[in-house]
Amino acid sequence: METKLKTVKEQLQQSGYKLxxxxxxTLRVxxxxxxxxxxxxxxxxxxxEKYPEIGLATVYRTLELLCDLKIIVKANFGDGVSRYDFKEPGEKHFNHHLICVKCGKIIEVEDDLLYDVEQIVEHEFNFKVLNHRLTFHGVCHECQMKEDINEK
Structure with a gap:
């Protein structure tokens, strides 16, 4: 974690901001x-809990700054709530996500499942893909197991 904090501190300084x-x-959380x-x-x-005197507006501003600097990314999974993830330096795409419609669990899929699709889109449509997101909505393993137990 300290290495990541040091990297973010450097990114902030390069952009004219202080940590x-x-x-x-906020970064530690x-x-x-x-x-x-x-x-x-x-x-x-x-x-x-860690910094009782902080205000909600300060946290929002910090999150927006980190998004603007591409240190974190904001994702919305269709429920109207924005959520935040770190973006690794040099990472081209966001992770894909599996969302359980029963319990709300979000599972990350780190493999780029759409690499071949991107190549087709770029070649056949002469369209330069900068990014993409893939989200599957379904029922996670744990909820499936609970359903199986309840059906017996």
């Missing part, structure tokens, strides 16, 4: 919960 205590605690796809409100609640 303030408020930004640092995002890093500690990276696999959880936190919403701004989730981030705020966790930051508030």
């Amino acid at each position: 303030t205590p408020q930004r640092e605690v 995002l890093l500690e919960n990276n696999s959880k796809h936190l919403s701004a409100e989730d981030v705020f609640q966790r930051v508030k």
Whole structure:
């Protein structure tokens, strides 16, 4: 985590910003919960536990700044709530996601499943793909198991 914080601090400085205590605690919360796809409100609640005097507006501004600098990415999974993920330096695409319609769990798929499709789109339509997102909505393994148990 400290390596990632150092990298982000350098990115902020290169863009003319400082790693303030408020930004640092927000970044730490995002890093500690990276696999959880936190919403701004989730981030705020966790930051508030560590830094009680912080305001919601400060957390929102920090998230927007980090998005603008492409340090994190904002994703919406169709439920009207924006969630945040770190983007690794040099990463071209966002991870793909599997969303359980029963429990709301979000599972990341890190493989780029659309590489071949991108190549076809670029070649056949003369369209330069900069990014894409792929989200599957379904029922996770745990919920399927619960359904199987309840049906017996």
